[in-house]
Amino acid sequence: MAFTTLTFIIFMAVVFTLYYIIPGDRQWKLLLVASWIFYAWASPIYLLFLLFIVTVTYLAAISIRKNYAVLEKAIKSGGV
Numbered sequence: 203m204a205f206t207t208l209t210f211i212i213f214m215a216v217v218f219t220l221y222y223i224i225p226g227d228r229q230w231k232l233l234l235v236a237s238w239i240f241y242a243w244a245s246p247i248y249l250l251f252l253l254f255i256v257t258v259t260y261l262a263a264i265s266i267r268k269n270y271a272v273l274e275k276a277i278k279s280g281g282v
Contacts, residue, residue, distance in 0.1 A: 213240070 204210060217236045221229055234256075242249040266273070 213236075217232065220232055224232060238249060238252065241252045
């Protein structure tokens, strides 16, 4: 789906409309699914890459959150 096609313009119009209609706590989910659709439209391999990146980022965030106290202590002591 190229940015200059009618399909993309309709897609973005639908996403923008839904974004402002749904409650704020669900807007990020809409954008996540919309990005998956956009990447899958180009090529399914891009969707696999995107899902891999999302998973790695999510797991890294969990790890950082678990080890935040250790990281904070190391930063304050100049150990990093």
